Amino acid sequence: MSTNNPFSNIELEKVQSYWNARPCNVRHSPSPVGTQQYFDEVEARKYYVEPHIPLFAEFEKWRGKKVLEIGCGLGTDTINFARAGAQVTAVDLSTESLALAKKRAEVFGLNNITFYQANAEQLSDYVPVERYDLVYSFGVIHHTPHPERVIEQIHKYMDKDSIFKIMVYYRTSWKVFWMQLKYGKKPGETLDELIARYSEAETGCPVTYSYTTETVKDFLKGFKIIDTRIDHIFPYSIPEYRNYQYKMVWYFSCLPHSLFRWMEQRWGWHLCVTARKA
Template sequence: MRLSQFFEQTPVQHVQNYWNSRPCNIRHSTKPVGSREYFDEVEARKHFVEPHIPGFAEFDRWQGKKVLEIGSGIGTAMINFARSGAQVTAVDLSDKSLELAKQRAQVYGLEDQISFYQANAEELSQYVPIDTYDLVYSFGVIHHTPHPERVIDQIRQYVKPGSTVKIMVYYRYSWKVLWILLTYGKGQFWRLNELVATYSEAQEGCPVTYIYSKPEAKALLNGFEIVDMQVDHIFPYYIPDYKQYKYTKEWYFRWMPQPLFRWLEQHFGWHLCITARVPE
């Protein structure tokens, strides 16, 4: 069965319900939710575990520019773009996530630089006024919607020649996929689509999770000029300890030399980070 056939019948409402039940990264801090201390800790933890994000996003590069973020979640990237001087349009399917993102903007005094829209990204133009942006950014988002190709088609309406598109999707040939297959699937490769969706996120049971090879990602972005495509990120920590805010590495990563671990991340990482541009 093709991956699209496995997921394309999933109602978007199921995806919304899932992310409303536990917005991404909401448990990255034990401080009072919505406080400045909470948001500071959420950001610090996210960038500690995923240190490649600032380099990929290039936050400072977009000073004075217009940024459209599709799937802003609770606003970690959003606030960094705004803090760097960008004018940001933040879009998310989850109203619970947007509530926290709006609160975050107020806490940091950046609400004048950010516009918020609750929207299904597959139908973006029905919710977000058509405009052109210097950057369209979507990190770990469009692989969770039933029809990712529709999101890309919507993005085409918000860019101009020279615009940049930065997208992260999950990588098919990653350590994470192998780990899910062996740990939860006991090698039942014919259940891979179901298994990856179920165990791709911190909270089990994500309704939709696509995974992409590099050629599949290029095909998804047909018409855009691929500037860079990098694989990165392996989560090395023992999950029960991590949930208690302890950073204990799995035994098989604990004694691995850092250069070897980085080699693994850059070849078998979970994140396929793509930078593309609109041809002149």
């Protein structure tokens, strides 16, 4: 995270408005929104493009355990924790995302999920403080103006045996290199601001922090890191992808799969960290 923080004065309402207007993965299916077919297609597309997510989340491992998910979005991972038999508490800032996640739980008849609309920077003002076996957040905390406040809050919901799994964006990734090559920084713009602008499918995200394997250690103060993994380069041509076709861009299609995976594990966009309280 940059010491000259360009995001600290951004109002949380701006972040909420951005995600209300475009809940993450909401266009992953052409079927009617809110139907079982829609949710099934969203899940299939998400895990096809990001197959490392189920491996990182380890859904089945949390059967009979308590899981707190910070930033549930449409509830794809939420539902899979619940299906595996976890007792899930799911939180999101976006009212639109949360409405769809609740609908999803209703469609699949899952009653082992409790939902909260909440600002994670003040999580304990919304969600009763109790101990969880797993606190999980995939691609969310780096979108709030003060992510270090969320980390402080998370400590309240863990003890020495709890696990924290978090994905944040990796600063020295292929995607950041591509952003700089394709767009470049505007006059006076920082790299952080460039990354924020193009970090999501829809441009103009108000806040996006990125981390290296070193800076994430400082970010996760009070935690002992157990495992750090880098993964995920998006290889598909965007025009075809928007039409639900999976055509790899030419320079990735030329690579053997083993070489592509080697690249993902060094310059992927997702920095996946597993930690315990120190």
